[in-house]
Amino acid sequence: MTVSSLAGTYERLGVAPLVNACGIYTDLGGSVLSPSIRAALEEVSTTYCSMTELLDQTGQRVAELCDAPAARIVPGASAGIALATAACMTHGRPELVEQLPATTGMPGVVVQQRVHRYKYTRCARLAGATIREVGDETGTSTAQMADALDDDVAAILHPAHLDGRDGSLRLEEVVGVAAEGHVPVITDAAYLSYPVERIPTFMRSGADSVCFSAKYFHGPNAGGFVLGREDVMDALKQVDFTRYESGDVRRFGRAYKMDRTTVVATLLALEEWLTMDHAARWADYEQRVDRMSRALADAEGVEASGCQFTLDERLIPEPVNALRLRLGERAPGVSASLALGRPSIVAVDDFAGELILCVETIDPSDDELVIGRLRDALRDTSAT
């Protein structure tokens, strides 16, 4: 929906709708659901169902789609890490599940390689685990990993996007050492759902559970799923929010509750993602970026081109999803002009002298608005 056609609810709430030219960010709302998913949610949002049945059935469907032994929809990859950790610490035993985050009487340590320290490590601690780092800034050896795996260890956390970084042990190597110590490996593959062929590879490499975030496959901002070995996922089912009131166990996962629309939207978005013509999706981005570049061709002192702004925030040549403007000293002024106008257009200004506008999250019907505002901003900044 074009931003200018939205005047109702946000306005009443004192919230300014914005044009997101940054890409998929939780702080900017994640993704936009497709029209067919929004239509399906109309039915789901007005009709009750058993949440246990919904999670069991959708989990089974996710497992089939991703060629995994079992799966569960969860409220995001962060929650997935917390719940998978809880599953590995308790094995789903009711008295232990109730006791969390106190870890007395169960293995309460999650092992992670020092070079894998990252933003979401703390999600494992939410279940009560403490983190044991192995190796140092220069990497980890298999001997160090093997030494770290004593009886207190519940799981190893392996962020898949950091696989192979700086002398670290790769997933396959970690799995080898972990198997000897009978320790499950929890993998964070939050944004590794593209290319889609990649989704099943982590389980095939020997991971025991793998967490994905739905925001990256155009699903709900608070959706995600965990793939896993049958027994790990059985335990995860015992710790999530279901049956907190109707069952006998006060489950750890109650605070990780989901609405039925989130569960359904996560599954439908995954189905669409797996069958989507991704070549056409990229071709469309490139075409739109080309059009924007051409529309700015006559602006003085500006070099406009296409590039890709990656999910780990790097710029690479292709396939293209973003307009790259080399602006030199004018970059902060143009960025501010876009951001302070109405509607606000938020672009990526983390690269010195440049402004990046990722079109993945710009509604195509807002392209003209963006071009017009860019032309205005360029004219204004060149005059000063």
Ligand SMILES: *Cc1c(COP(=O)(O)O)cnc(C)c1O
């Ligand atoms: C976004 C992200 C997460 C968290 O996913 P949510 O679904 O937002 O909870 C975890 N790990 C990585 C690498 C991410 O990019």
